[in-house]
Amino acid sequence: MYNEEQKISFRFSPELDVDFLQELYGDDFQQAEMIFESSAQQLRTELSLAEARFHDGDIPGLKKAVHKIKPLFGYIGLNKIMSEFAAFEQECAQANEPASVETGFQHMRMIAAEALQKVDNEIKRLKQHNTQYL
Amino acid sequence: MKIQSIIVEDLQVAADFLKRFCEKCGVVEVIHHFLNAEDALHYLKDNVVDLIFLDVEMPGVSGFELLDQLVYTPQVILTTSKTEYAYNAFQYNVTDYLKKPFTYQRFLEAIQKVSKKSEQENGNAEQDHLFIKSDGKLIRLHNDDILFIESMGDYVKFITPSKKYITHNTIKNLETKVNPQVFMKVHRSYIVNFTKINDIQENVLFINGNMIPISKTHKSGVMQKINII
Numbered sequence: 209m210y211n212e213e214q215k216i217s218f219r220f221s222p223e224l225d226v227d228f229l230q231e232l233y234g235d236d237f238q239q240a241e242m243i244f245e246s247s248a249q250q251l252r253t254e255l256s257l258a259e260a261r262f263h264d265g266d267i268p269g270l271k272k273a274v275h276k277i278k279p280l281f282g283y284i285g286l287n288k289i290m291s292e293f294a295a296f297e298q299e300c301a302q303a304n305e306p307a308s309v310e311t312g313f314q315h316m317r318m319i320a321a322e323a324l325q326k327v328d329n330e331i332k333r334l335k336q337h338n339t340q341y342l
Numbered sequence: 343m344k345i346q347s348i349i350v351e352d353l354q355v356a357a358d359f360l361k362r363f364c365e366k367c368g369v370v371e372v373i374h375h376f377l378n379a380e381d382a383l384h385y386l387k388d389n390v391v392d393l394i395f396l397d398v399e400m401p402g403v404s405g406f407e408l409l410d411q412l413v414y415t416p417q418v419i420l421t422t423s424k425t426e427y428a429y430n431a432f433q434y435n436v437t438d439y440l441k442k443p444f445t446y447q448r449f450l451e452a453i454q455k456v457s458k459k460s461e462q463e464n465g466n467a468e469q470d471h472l473f474i475k476s477d478g479k480l481i482r483l484h485n486d487d488i489l490f491i492e493s494m495g496d497y498v499k500f501i502t503p504s505k506k507y508i509t510h511n512t513i514k515n516l517e518t519k520v521n522p523q524v525f526m527k528v529h530r531s532y533i534v535n536f537t538k539i540n541d542i543q544e545n546v547l548f549i550n551g552n553m554i555p556i557s558k559t560h561k562s563g564v565m566q567k568i569n570i571i
Contacts, residue, residue: 231445239362246355275399276353279423282443283355294423 218337223326224285232283241334247280248327254280255320262306262313270309271300274316284327289319344371345456347393350382350408351375351421352400356442360395360421363449370453379403383411390482391416393437393456398422398430409434413504414482417456472520474500476507483507485524489538489549491516493531503550528564529557536567 218237220229233240258273274297281290296312303309347370351357357375364370373391376382380403382394396418398405405420406427418436420427421444431439437459438452463471471484483500492499493513500507517527527533528547532554540548545556547564556564 231447232443234446236362236366239359242362243355243359246358250353250355272401275423279353279442280355282423283359 218334220285221326221330221333224330225287226285228287229285232285237334237338241331241338243283244327244331244334247283248324248331251277251280251320251324251327255317258313259317262309265306267300267303267306267309270313271297274300277320281323284323284330286323286326289323292316292319344369345392345453345460347372347395348382348385348391349375349395350379350400350405351395351397352377353397353442356397356421359443360449363446366446367450367453369457379405379408383408386412390414390480392460393417393419395419395421396436398424398427406430406434413487414484417459419452419456470521474507474509474511476500476509481507485521485535486537488525488535490532490534490552490554491520491525501552526560526563526567528560529555531555536564539568542568 220226229240233243254273254277258270258277261267261269261273274293278290278293278297281287281293293316296309296316299312300309347364349357349360349372351360354377361372361375364372370393373389374382374385376385379400383403394416396405396408398420399422403411405422409418418434420431420436420439421442422439423442425441428439438455440448440452470486471482473480473482475481483502487502489501489503491513492501494508496510496512497508498511498513498516500509513527513531513533516533520533524535524537525533526536534547534549534554538549540550542548542556542564545558545561547554547556
């Protein structure tokens, strides 16, 4: 049976920005699940695109991809990574040659992969929580 | 009546997030979501909305370029992940500026600003624009866009430089509803925007190449209104 007290029992994982996520979604965990899922999906698409732009040496294209990736981390409570991507976007804007963004890109690739793992775990938790009330 | 809005946003997640807030608040209806400014511009050529949630950086035409090309001015809430655009936002007189991702509370504050601005505008409606019902929708026409209004029996035709709008109404009824500081009746079949008059010859005036008769009863009123040096 539906229980109002249980409804707010979900807590976001401490590895995410819990306070911010709480502020963002309130107790609307259905929305959180939907946004987490679509963010993860879009992150994968945009990261592949960024990878392709990087390999083509297309820095303006890479910058655009990074610009699109950046806010996605915000929706999943990874604000620190969002800031790192913002800094990398700036780096791309100032770069003259692909070699100058290589180190930065490798780092972005690594933290994005870690982030995706965290998001996937959180999606599982959210699904588990939300299905209790179906 | 709900605030009729569109979302112009290339990030699907951001648009979904915003749609959910719009549904939740119950006062904003999202009519369309466009993934780029070009499609939105195309839509806005034929449709009037109260509010645009507008992303700034999009592939192709940017949010600010879209605002440059708009022929009328709905309210705008900029949604962007950068704070650098705040100055431009101020220049474009947008209603609010939301940095993505934003909270529901912050969204509600923005919507309150929209409602407040809308109330103020409606209070001044007589001064700068009017709404007409044409082709099954309400269209906002700024006084400055209207050249003249012509009677067609039970209908009237609003003539603007780019388009003609036909609506069910009469000159007699409109005479009391248009802003008298801008419009005047010059003939039983014509109300003109006297700021648009190019020249007057005897009992005829010209606006953008259109010849409009001035009736004997209205001639003195016209002559009093125009600024003869």
